[in-house]
Every structure is written in structure tokens, then in C-alpha cells.
Amino acid sequence: MHKYQKLNIQKLYQIYIYLTIRLLMNVMWIVLAIFLIILIFERVAERLGIDRWYKLSSIGWIFLSIYWLSSFIAYLDTDDFVNMLLTLLAAIFSFIIAFKIIIDNRKYPWKNITLWVTISILIIFPFYKIPILRDFLIDMVANHTLFILSSVFNASGEIITDATIILNGFPVSIVIGCTAIESMAFFAGLILCLNAPLKRKIIALVFIPVIYIANLFRNAFAIYAYGNQLFQFGIIGTAHESFFWAHNVIAKIYSFLVVVILAYLTFKIFPEFLTLIEDIISSFKKDVDK
Structure with missing residues (x-):
């Protein structure tokens, strides 16, 4: 083999490794692409007589599982x-x-869930992948959090570099995960994917600003508790302990309660959501009974 050929093979291999890493790092793009292709070309597939077209979405769900598993490992x-x-x-x-889509001959409720996730990803991704949008959202949340901190908690914090709020010498950085974009996208995707009248969907979209405002209080509370060292129980033994209890425990419980309340209201506004959940449970129950 000539040296030139060896160099070409080596270069191709390097390109292959690079592309593989990029694909793994951006696995959500793969999920989104698969789901969009399945949903967009569904009617075309039906006209061509491809009855099991929607089952290809199982591939997207497998990739989504890989994404969540990698996130779990990171945590x-x-x-x-x-x-x-x-x-x-x-x-x-x-x-x-993914497994249910493969073995179940029904489209519903799996198509609706796939649509739900697709809409949610479409909302989230621009804020994660486009720096201008991400920075805009983070800066906006940081400023609004500071407003809640001063007006509600009567604490005089200030924003320093990179959307970091400092209170009594204790800094807290506002990152994309502090913006509640995932929760807002989750509920927006749910509302838009349901087979419900447009009027009810528009009314329910009020949940989005409610989630945003509730998140501002969550951020402000965590910063206030950390800045004033409210939860120094001596278990962790560092100044970070107050932040841990405020952010990782109390704020999580608060967020859970907000989600429960919004889920209840969603059930009240959308009986279709209850039907969707019942169909999912019924499908799993049938598998257990077999």
C-alpha cells in the first residue's frame, strides 16, 4: 500500500472518529431528525401503503434513551x-x-407522545444551541430573579459577570438549567400535541408564564438562602450546605408541587390528557396481565 493511500485511510478514519463523537455529543439532533421525518412523511407513507411507518420512531426513542442515560451518568x-x-x-x-412502539400495532397513544416530545425539543433546542438566544434567556432570568430577590425577599444582591448574582459575598451563577425552559417546553409540547380545540389550547398556554414566574421565585429563594446561610446544619460542613438544602431539596419539592398543580389543572382543562394517560397505563397493564 502506498504512503499516500495510508494517509488517506488514516485521514478518513480520523474523520469517522470525529463525526462519531459529534453524533454522540449531539444525539438529540438525531432524535429530533428521526421524529420530524416520521411525523412529516407519515401521510406520504400511508398513501404508499406503508402501514408500519410510525414504528420507525422507535429508533428515535432508543437514541433518546441513550441521551437520558448519558445525562444520568453525568449527574x-x-x-x-x-x-x-x-x-x-x-x-x-x-x-x-421504543419497545412498545415496536410490539404494539396501535398508533395511539405512541404517536401523540412522540409528537409531544418533538414539540418540546423544537422549543428547547434553539435556546441550547443558539448562543444569542441562550444568553438572552439567561440574562433575562438573572435580571428578573434579582428583581424578585429585592422586591419580595428584601435582599440587596447584584449581578456581576456572566449572569452571576452575588448576595452577601456568596455568588450563584444563572445557567440555562435555571431558566425553566425545559418545564415550559414540556407543558407547551403537551398542550399542543393533544387533540383538543384551539381555544382551550390558547387558554392553557397561560401555564407557560406561570412556570416562568414560579421559577424566578425558586431561583430567588435559593440565592437568598445561600447568601444568608440559612441552612447550615453541619452535615456537609461547608458554606455550600445552605445552597444544597435550598436548591437541591426545598426548591425541588417546590418545583414538584408546582408541576402537580399544573398537571391537575391540565387534567381539568383537557380530558384528552387524562385519556392519553389512561391509554398508556392500559397498554402497560395488558402486558402485565399476559
Whole structure:
């Protein structure tokens, strides 16, 4: 083999490795692409007589499971046990959905769930992948959090570099995860994917600003508790302990209660959502009874 050929093979191999890493790092792009292709070309597939076209979405769910599993592994190095558990459950659930799509001959409710996730990803991704949008959202949340901190908690914090709020010498950085964009996208995707009248969907979209405002209070509380060292129980033994209890425990419980309330209101506004949940449970129950 000539030296030139060896160099070409080596270069191709390097390109292959690079592309593979990029694909793994951006696995959500793969999920989004698969789901969009399935949903957009569904009617075309039906006209061509491809009855099982929607089953290809199972591939997207497998990739989604991989994404959540990688997120779970990343959380292993943190003290955020709630997100650790949630990402693990999401990985398991995504894999189960993929399996159900493969073995179940019904489109409903799996098509609706796929549409739900697709809409949510479409909302989230621009804020994660476009720096201008991400920075705009983070800066806006930081400023609004500071407003809540001063007006509600009567604390005089200030914003320093990179959307970091400092209170009594204790800094807290506002990152994309502090913006509640995932929760807002989650509920927006749910509302838009349901087979419900447009009027009810528009009314329900009021949940989005409610989530945003509720998140501002969550951020402000965590900063206030950390800045004033409210929860120094001596268990962790560092100044970070107050932040841990405020952010990773109390704020998580608060967020859970907000989600429960909004879920209840969603059930009240959209009986279709209850039907969707019942169909999912019924499908799993049939598998257990077999």
C-alpha cells in the first residue's frame, strides 16, 4: 500500500472518529431528525401503503434513551440526586416506549407522545444551541430573579459577570438549567400535541408564564438562602450546605408541587390528557396481565 493511500485511510478514519463523537455529543439532533421525518412523511407513507411507518420512531426513542442515560451518568458526579433519579427514569421510560412502539400495532397513544416530545425539543433546542438566544434567556432570568430577590425577599444582591448574582459575598451563577425552559417546553409540547380545540389550547398556554414566574421565585429563594446561610446544619460542613438544602431539596419539592398543580389543572382543562394517560397505563397493564 502506498504512503499516500495510508494517509488517506488514516485521514478518513480520523474523520469517522470525529463525526462519531459529534453524533454522540449531539444525539438529540438525531432524535429530533428521526421524529420530524416520521411525523412529516407519515401521510406520504400511508398513501404508499406503508402501514408500519410510525414504528420507525422507535429508533428515535432508543437514541433518546441513550441521551437520558448519558445525562444520568453525568449527574453521578454531582449532588443533584433528584435529577439523577429523573434522568435514569427517563432513560428507562424512553426505552420502554421504543419497545412498545415496536410490539404494539396501535398508533395511539405512541404517536401523540412522540409528537409531544418533538414539540418540546423544537422549543428547547434553539435556546441550547443558539448562543444569542441562550444568553438572552439567561440574562433575562438573572435580571428578573434579582428583581424578585429585592422586591419580595428584601435582599440587596447584584449581578456581576456572566449572569452571576452575588448576595452577601456568596455568588450563584444563572445557567440555562435555571431558566425553566425545559418545564415550559414540556407543558407547551403537551398542550399542543393533544387533540383538543384551539381555544382551550390558547387558554392553557397561560401555564407557560406561570412556570416562568414560579421559577424566578425558586431561583430567588435559593440565592437568598445561600447568601444568608440559612441552612447550615453541619452535615456537609461547608458554606455550600445552605445552597444544597435550598436548591437541591426545598426548591425541588417546590418545583414538584408546582408541576402537580399544573398537571391537575391540565387534567381539568383537557380530558384528552387524562385519556392519553389512561391509554398508556392500559397498554402497560395488558402486558402485565399476559
